[in-house]
Amino acid sequence: MIIFSIFVTTIILKTVLEPQLPKFESVFSIDCVIFGFEEGVLKILLIERNDPPYKDWWALPGYFVENNESIEDAAERILYSFTGLRDIFLEQFYTFGDVDRHPQGRLITVAYYAMIRLNGKKDLKPSSPYVKKAFWYPISDLPKLAFDHTQIFEKSLQKIRRKISYQPIAFELLPEKFTLTQLQNVYEAILNKKLDKRNFRKKMLNYGILKELDEKQQGVSYRAATYYKFDRRKYNRLFQKELSFMKEN
Amino acid sequence: MIIFSIFVTTIILKTVLEPQLPKFESVFSIDCVIFGFEEGVLKILLIERNDPPYKDWWALPGYFVENNESIEDAAERILYSFTGLRDIFLEQFYTFGDVDRHPQGRLITVAYYAMIRLNGKKDLKPSSPYVKKAFWYPISDLPKLAFDHTQIFEKSLQKIRRKISYQPIAFELLPEKFTLTQLQNVYEAILNKKLDKRNFRKKMLNYGILKELDEKQQGVSYRAATYYKFDRRKYNRLFQKELSFMKEN
DNA sequence: TCGCTTAGTGTAGCACATACACCTTATATT
DNA sequence: AATATAAGGTGTATGTGCTACACTAAGCGA
Numbered sequence: 001m002i003i004f005s006i007f008v009t010t011i012i013l014k015t016v017l018e019p020q021l022p023k024f025e026s027v028f029s030i031d032c033v034i035f036g037f038e039e040g041v042l043k044i045l046l047i048e049r050n051d052p053p054y055k056d057w058w059a060l061p062g063y064f065v066e067n068n069e070s071i072e073d074a075a076e077r078i079l080y081s082f083t084g085l086r087d088i089f090l091e092q093f094y095t096f097g098d099v100d101r102h103p104q105g106r107l108i109t110v111a112y113y114a115m116i117r118l119n120g121k122k123d124l125k126p127s128s129p130y131v132k133k134a135f136w137y138p139i140s141d142l143p144k145l146a147f148d149h150t151q152i153f154e155k156s157l158q159k160i161r162r163k164i165s166y167q168p169i170a171f172e173l174l175p176e177k178f179t180l181t182q183l184q185n186v187y188e189a190i191l192n193k194k195l196d197k198r199n200f201r202k203k204m205l206n207y208g209i210l211k212e213l214d215e216k217q218q219g220v221s222y223r224a225a226t227y228y229k230f231d232r233r234k235y236n237r238l239f240q241k242e243l244s245f246m247k248e249n
Numbered sequence: 250m251i252i253f254s255i256f257v258t259t260i261i262l263k264t265v266l267e268p269q270l271p272k273f274e275s276v277f278s279i280d281c282v283i284f285g286f287e288e289g290v291l292k293i294l295l296i297e298r299n300d301p302p303y304k305d306w307w308a309l310p311g312y313f314v315e316n317n318e319s320i321e322d323a324a325e326r327i328l329y330s331f332t333g334l335r336d337i338f339l340e341q342f343y344t345f346g347d348v349d350r351h352p353q354g355r356l357i358t359v360a361y362y363a364m365i366r367l368n369g370k371k372d373l374k375p376s377s378p379y380v381k382k383a384f385w386y387p388i389s390d391l392p393k394l395a396f397d398h399t400q401i402f403e404k405s406l407q408k409i410r411r412k413i414s415y416q417p418i419a420f421e422l423l424p425e426k427f428t429l430t431q432l433q434n435v436y437e438a439i440l441n442k443k444l445d446k447r448n449f450r451k452k453m454l455n456y457g458i459l460k461e462l463d464e465k466q467q468g469v470s471y472r473a474a475t476y477y478k479f480d481r482r483k484y485n486r487l488f489q490k491e492l493s494f495m496k497e498n
Numbered sequence: 499t500c501g502c503t504t505a506g507t508g509t510a511g512c513a514c515a516t517a518c519a520c521c522t523t524a525t526a527t528t
Numbered sequence: 529a530a531t532a533t534a535a536g537g538t539g540t541a542t543g544t545g546c547t548a549c550a551c552t553a554a555g556c557g558a
Contacts (some may be wrong), residue, residue: 097319106272107273179536451508452545470556472556473555517540525532
């Protein structure tokens with residue numbers, strides 16, 4: 001109660017004592033690197049721009065942030081308007097602001113990456129009028145991008161490569177139920193190298209964060225693989241204190 | 250040569266074909282969390298504000314970015330104007346932009362952290378007119394901070410805790426020559442836990458990135474410790490491919 | 499020379515990473 | 529029915545690095 005009073009008093013004092021100050025008008029944007037995984041290949045979502053500058057170029061989805069919305073909200077809003085998806089793993093990773101990154105003057109952009117499940121939902125109908133079309137590009141085969149978007153993409157890749165080694169982000173790219181081989185493929189695609197099957201399985205199962213399902217693959221012309229799912233409850237229990245290479249002592 | 254021609258042509262085409270577009274006017278700031286290490290204690294540099302809003306409050310050093318300077322340059326310039334130091338390890342770690350973080354309207358701020366050597370250089374004479382004074386605060390005993398600066402500080406601490414486990418940032422806080430105990434103290438201060446002396450030394454020396462000097466401590470009233478220095482050349486040679494918990498395979 | 503204070507050292511057990519090859523299961527083909 | 533094909537699934541031996549743990553060495557001051 002006392003603490004609350006002090007808090008309120010502080011606000012009142014500040015309001016009373018500080019003269020009226022001019023209001024800021026900020027202009028800045030967000031850009032998203034949206035990763036998806038399809039047919040064993042890691043892809044990102046690109047859009048073809050409908051307006052200058054860089055009209056007709058491929059670019060990362062991104063747009064201006066409204067004055068009354070938080071950056072997070074803007075990222076979610078824009079992502080939603082491109083994919084129709086919500087509740088996505090979305091993380092800010094860097095802010096780009098080179099003086100000449102935009103022809104219309106210094107425009108800084110806050111970059112996010114997202115991981116989404118492409119459960120066959122391939123029909124992307126962008127609603128933004130400034131987008132001509134949207135397309136999933138394999139990261140190994142990207143076109144030349146508008147602005148500094150190639151640089152932004154590369155930074156995002158660096159970030160998820162590091163992140164995947166201590167956070168369960170790979171699961172975000174897969175369906176609820178997945179096989180160990182699929183999981184391994186995600187790791188291989190992100191890390192861009194082959195992993196040993198036996199060691200990978202041993203390690204993953206050892207973590208104790210996967211739940212084996214009774215279900216198996218259907219309709220494949222070879223031995224059917226067992227499905228697993230990510231056990232977020234167990235993960236949270238085990239890794240509240242986060243992994244760190246500096247262990248206990 | 251052909252590639253260069255294509256490049257030039259692209260620029261010319263873009264310039265000719267795109268209509269004149271309005272210029273942006275961005276307003277945004279940077280804030281720095283500047284870490285220093287003194288008397289075995291991890292500290293950050295705070296300033297007392299001389300102007301509203303939050304006049305007389307303690308805050309992180311930070312200011313507006315000029316329209317024609319890169320964010321990095323701004324961070325370096327502002328850091329220099331507070332400490333007189335250059336060529337500092339300086340890294341962007343997050344951008345804060347809550348709608349209500351600043352009373353004068355949405356103002357986003359790009360946050361950097363820096364590590365500096367306090368070789369006895371304690372006489373900080375801030376040159377900025379908007380700064381009343383500057384002071385090194387132990388991180389365990391910070392005052393209430395202006396804006397969302399407490400939140401910014403906490404995020405910076407998270408980041409360096411993670412970073413210290415895979416990058417040689419601890420050395421940035423120490424003088425050129427340091428003892429292993431001093432190094433351990435830095436780790437302990439950042440990670441906020443005690444480490445085992447023998448294991449710490451074994452591990453550090455095993456990395457092979459420290460160079461033992463002939464020199465020893467002077468004028469201490471106990472057994473003098475050997476000085477070491479960080480061998481950046483060796484470090485670069487060894488860790489170009491970066492550590493990663495997912496090793497070879 | 500004794501006491502205080504910090505520097506400096508080794509070993510045994512354990513957990514985890516690596517390297518590596520074959521059998522199993524399901525379907526499709528003949 | 530037999531065979532080919534394709535991926536699923538499994539174990540072991542070795543090495544490396546992390547952990548836990550306690551005493552002696554050196555330098556100085558009283």
